[in-house]
Amino acid sequence: MPPVARAAVLFAAAAFTAATAGAATPEQIDAAISKGVNALKTRFKEGGGGQGVGGSYGVGPSALAGIALLEANTPATDPTVKAIAAAVRDQSYRESQTYQIALCLLFLDRLEDPADVPVIQMLGARLLVGQNARGGWTYGCVQAVPAADEQRLRAGLKGAELVAGKDASPGTYKLHPMVQEYLTALVNARGPAKAEGGDNSNTQFGILATWACRKYGLPADGALDLIERRFHATQAPDGSWTYGADTVGVAGSPAMTCAGLLGIATAIGRREEKRAKTEAPKGEPPAKTNDPFFNPPPRPDGKAAGPKRPLDVRDQAAVRGFGYLGAALRAGHQDLKKLYSLWSLERVGVLFGVDKIGGVDWYAGGSDYIIAHQAADGAWPGEYGAEVETSFAVLFLCKANLARDLSRRVRGDSGSELRAGAAAPVEAGPAPKGPVVPVNPLPVPIAAPLPPGAAGKVATDLVAAANGAGFAKSLSDARDAKGSDFTTGLAAAVHRLDGDAKKSAREALADRLARMSAATLKGLMASSDPEVRRGAVLAAAMRDDKDHIPDLIERINDEDDRVVRAARAGLRSLTGQDHGPPTDAGPGQRAAAAGAWRAWWARQKR
Known part of the structure; x- marks a missing residue:
């Protein structure tokens, strides 16, 4: 096969005009990583370098380089890593920008020094408060940190190592009292969450850091709920996502589609966590939860451990996203000439544990392209500067995984092979009609004053x-x-x-x-707080009072899915009937279900 044709098979010849005749060997990849690591060490030996600390990107490039060095198996005791760690710790107390907050958090998480936990929690508090009402982030995360706050946090958190509580799960920590107080102050100072959508570039870094927040005692569930809703509501018909949240229906790009898939992965991961808790087989040894790449062994007959599940809306969104990526890879999309986009692709490929996307070996072709464009000094030039671009390249070549616990959940899902292997989204069936979630933004739970x-x-x-x-x-x-x-x-x-x-x-x-009067409960079902509405709905069902049936029927059309699920459960308990709607129903399905319940109730009163 001619060299150009072989490169095309590997990874779209149009995207890699300088690709070599064959896939890079492991030795060539290791050599490129080693040269890239040395280039980063040269530039960041004092902790900052180029666009690093004090440059236009602040501490972000330093934190990114630190992550790349650690993923390349550079020890934490290495002088450059230690210098970066010192710079990141110092800057974290005053950092207010989304990229930098997220990268500092991810670097300290990857460094795994228990003494950094209070600082990670502080960064996580800023990140959660900085999320907007549509589940995204923009460049500015929080207001500039006042000098008095910085000094107080430095005095209270520096060296304040936290450990997991006696009954805590592995990797979980109590929230430092000062961070709890700081989080409350940030929430109260901020007021209502911003209505604008932010951008998916900042948001993908926010997603990774938010997922990491969970093991440090931060209340991240509300933020992850909004992330899921954001990416369900903004996926384009061709399966892609675009840069902003306000351009629904417009074709996106590979990099932003990877950001969308990252958001959907957190939804799949949380779903799998719930399944693991409710469906764990009795009498069998527990999964090796400490091994992020553990997969249950196959049955002796070679078949899967259980029946394949039908694809839900999360799986369907992922299939459509991978369908778009596969088409982009085969067509040699211009976006895939950028190292930023290639690292985005690598994160998704590693997270879902796939070797091919749409039949294309993404790593082989990407490695060829990256190695062909490495400079003589071991760095990679590009639009973000050699320090940042070199980190992107090293992370790709190392197959870095910044969310190992999420990857374990997503890889264990039986539908991952279908999602990654689909050449087109048709295998998941038709896309859901209408928005999967309400278009109107919901308030961020943690940001409620x-x-x-x-x-x-x-x-x-x-x-x-x-x-x-x-x-x-x-x-x-x-x-x-x-x-x-x-x-x-x-x-x-x-x-x-x-x-x-x-x-x-x-x-x-x-x-x-449940102890309140019927009239009070009816009023609380119209509360502006969805948790109060949900609690009132459940309380009405607990009272076993059929006079509340019309009130519960009205909540079937509630804008919050938690309230809708509670109303459906309450009606089933009170009536023995089930007229829906299904979980994750859109507005049309909710309205139809409410109509069916009303019609049934009208028949009962005749």
């Missing part, structure tokens, strides 16, 4: 107690206490809690509301 006065104190005290042994008592006291402040405070705490603590607080809120 803390209620004033006693209610705010109730919420703050519950959040502060969440990781301690006394949380159950604090929760029961709030549940049983008299006064509306405890109702408001409980609902506010739910927005700020995560995991089992959030679940327990929701149950406590529903128990509290």
